[in-house]
Amino acid sequence: MVGGCEGDRVGGSGGTGVAVGGGQQFVDRSKVRILLCDGAATSSREVLRLLGNCSYQVVLVLVLVIDIILAEVDLPVTKCFKMLKYIARNKDLRHIPIIMMSNRDEVSVLVKCLRLGAAEYLVKPLRTNELLNL
DSSP states (O other), X not given: OOSSOSSSEEEOSSSSEEEOGGGOEEEEGGGOEEEEEOSOXXXXXXXXXXXHHTTOEEEEEOOXXXXXXXXXXXXXXXXXXXXXXXXXXXXXXXXXXXXXXXSOOOHHHXXXXXXXXXXXXXXXXXXXXXXXXX
């Protein structure tokens, strides 16, 4: 459907959802955050508008070249592990250093992040000198 969205919920996995019959899960689109990376300003504005019409939270990135990925270790931690595995396997992304950050100073999580390809693990609150040396 162009120009709008049907209904308030969209099928999917993850996010904040409510299980319904048949094991299908529905996600509240207003809680879904989308990172939109598009080098073409015209098409990115259109996609941004359409996603906004669908109630998604959208962050727009117009620069296609990324030098560093700074990512939060979230709960459940398995999401960050999946992201690290995905990036490590992706030939277009695996050269980008990934710096994980967390409020938790857990050695087991730190070690697993580093084993899965993270270049660094920072504990919040972050300090200026840590960020100056990325």
